[in-house]
Amino acid sequence: MLHLLSNWYPEDDPITREQAEMLALMLDGLLTEKALEGFLIVCSRLVDDFGRHRTEDLANIFRTDSPQGRLALLRSLEHVNDWIGGFAAYERRYPVTINPSNPAFPQLRIMGIETFEPRLYRLLDSRALVYGSEESIAAHIRRTGRLPPVPVQAEPVLRAKPLYHWCSSGKWPSPHASREALQILPDWSNCLLRASIPTANIENSAFVAFNGDKDPSAEGWKFYNYFFEPLAQDHPPLRGGGPQIGLDGAPPVELLEEWDEATQEWRIVWSAAG
Numbered sequence: 001m002l003h004l005l006s007n008w009y010p011e012d013d014p015i016t017r018e019q020a021e022m023l024a025l026m027l028d029g030l031l032t033e034k035a036l037e038g039f040l041i042v043c044s045r046l047v048d049d050f051g052r053h054r055t056e057d058l059a060n061i062f063r064t065d066s067p068q069g070r071l072a073l074l075r076s077l078e079h080v081n082d083w084i085g086g087f088a089a090y091e092r093r094y095p096v097t098i099n100p101s102n103p104a105f106p107q108l109r110i111m112g113i114e115t116f117e118p119r120l121y122r123l124l125d126s127r128a129l130v131y132g133s134e135e136s137i138a139a140h141i142r143r144t145g146r147l148p149p150v151p152v153q154a155e156p157v158l159r160a161k162p163l164y165h166w167c168s169s170g171k172w173p174s175p176h177a178s179r180e181a182l183q184i185l186p187d188w189s190n191c192l193l194r195a196s197i198p199t200a201n202i203e204n205s206a207f208v209a210f211n212g213d214k215d216p217s218a219e220g221w222k223f224y225n226y227f228f229e230p231l232a233q234d235h236p237p238l239r240g241g242g243p244q245i246g247l248d249g250a251p252p253v254e255l256l257e258e259w260d261e262a263t264q265e266w267r268i269v270w271s272a273a274g
Contacts, residue, residue, distance in 0.1 A: 001024065001031050001032075001033065001036060002017070002020055002021065002024060002036075004033060004036060005017060005020055005036075005040075005085070008037060008040050008087045008243055009040065012014045012226070014092060015051060015053060016040070016043060016044075017041075018046075018053070018055075019053050019055045020039065020040075020064065021042075022044070022055045022056055023039055023055060023058075026056075026058065026059050026062075026064045026070070026073065027064070027070055027073060027074055028064075028070060030070055030071065030074050031074070032074065032078065034077075034078045034081050034082075035074050035077035035078045035081070036077075036224060037081050037086060037087050038076075038077035038078055038080035038081035038082075039080075040087055041080055041081065041084060041087055041090050041106050042077075042080055042106045042108050042228070043055065043227045045105065045106065045108075045190075045210070045227050046058075046227060046228050047097070047227065048227050049239060054227070054228065054229070054230060054231075057231045058073065058208070058231035060167050060228045060230060060231060061110070061169075061243055061245065062076070062110070062116070062209060063116040063117065066116055068112070068115040068116040069074060069115075069116040071112065071115070072110065072111055072112040072113065072115055072116055072164070075111040075112055076108060076109060076110055076111045076112075077108075078268030079109055079111050080106065080107075080108060080109070080156070083109070083156040084106065084156045084157065089105065090157070092173075092220055093157075094157045099124065102159065103156060103159065103233060104157050104158075104159065104160075105158040105159075105210075105226055106156060106157050106160060106266045107153060107154075107155075107157070107207055108208040108228065109204065109206065109207050110206040110207060110208060110245065111204070113199045113206045113245075114199040114200045114202075115183065117169050117199050118198065118199060118200075119169075119196050119197055119198050119199055119254065120167040120168065120169055120196075120197045120199060120202075120206075120245055120247070121167060121168055121169075121170070121171050121194055121195065121196055122147060122165055122166070122194070122195040122197060122247075122251075123168075123175070123178050123179075123182065123184060123191040123193070123194055123198070124137050124138075124189065124190070124191070124192075124193035124194070125137075125188075125189040125190050125191070125192070125193070126138065126190055126192040126193050126258065127190065128189070131147045131148065137193070138193060138256065138258075138269070138270075141195060141253050141256050141270060142256070142270050144250075145252055145253055145272055146250040146251060146252050146253060147165055147195060147197070147247075147250055147251050147253060147266045148250065149249060149250035150163040150164060150248055150249065150250075151163055151248065152205075152248050152249045153207065153248045161212045161226070162246075162248075163248075163250075164207065164209070164247060164248060165190045165246065165247040165251060166182075166209065166245075166246060167197065167244075167245050167246070167247055168181075168182055168242050168243050168244055168245065169234070169243050169245065170182075170242045170243055172242075174264070175190065175191035175192055175259050176181075178191050178194075178242075179191050179238065180238050180239045180240075181232065181239060181240065181241060181242030182232045182240075182242040182244065183232040183233070183234070183235035183238040183239075183240045183242075184238075185235065185238075191259075191261045192258060193256065193258055193259075194256075194257045194258075194259075194266060195208045195255070195256050195257075196253065196254045196255040196256075196257070197247070197251045197252065197253060197254065198252070198254050200229060201251065202247060202249075202251050202252075205247050205248050205249050205251060206245050206247055207245070207246040207247075207248070208228050208230055208245070208246070209228070209229050209230065209244035209246045210226040210227060210228050210229055210246075211226060211227060211229040211234050212226040229244060230243060230244060230245055231243055231244065245255055248259075252271065252272070253270075254271070254272050255268055255271050255272070256268070256269050256270040256271075257269065259261070
């Protein structure tokens with residue numbers, strides 16, 4: 001299958017070839033031509049500014065040690081190809097210019113996440129309000145049973161930084177451990193609330209997470225670059241390594257927990273079951 005690389009990358013870039021070889025290993029014989037073409041649309045977003053790539057990190061997001069995870073990764077890459085219309089359509093429909101800055105960032109939607117991951121977790125600031133209102137996020141969840149809405153991603157390729165609910169399949173014993181694993185800085189969130197989100201209710205809403213960069217030379221720090229960041233790893237000295245997944249829309253919440261400092265444990269403060 002990898003001999004088809006030259007159909008889209010005739011220059012035979014060694015990093016791209018290494019990424020494709022790693023993908024083939026992760027899929028363990030499942031790789032299709034459509035999935036390979038979809039991968040070549042997104043694979044450059046797994047390469048950082050130093051030429052290192054994070055392709056192997058997809059195994060942690062898709063649980064490719066399981067047949068369900070391998071099939072989900074295959075379906076996700078085929079979906080990229082279908083959503084955009086193929087590699088040639090990507091180059092034609094989303095031209096990139098440097099001056100003026102007009103970037104193009106393909107999204108990687110996680111298809112079939114419910115087949116290999118039963119739930120995700122969203123760490124929240126206990127003091128936070130719903131954007132544009134005076135209602136706390138905790139009160140909003142109790143009232144609606146959902147996280148506050150963010151835009152649904154209708155376009156396969158972004159020209160600006162999107163809003164997601166940053167979630168994880170990981171679950172840690174304390175806010176401190178959660179912050180360390182997910183590299184959540186203290187001024188971003190106190191992480192004292194944790195919402196559990198069943199994946200059976202978020203069909204087509206999950207995306208591989210990214211690290212977005214802003215151009216310091218541009219007025220207003222214009223968003224100009226990103227690379228996929230399946231595992232948190234770009235905010236030292238926090239340990240990192242936790243899996244990251246973005247959700248759009250207003251995902252239904254199953255449980256809301258709050259950290260109890262006195263007992264040093266998570267305490268359920270709201271449940272969808274009543």
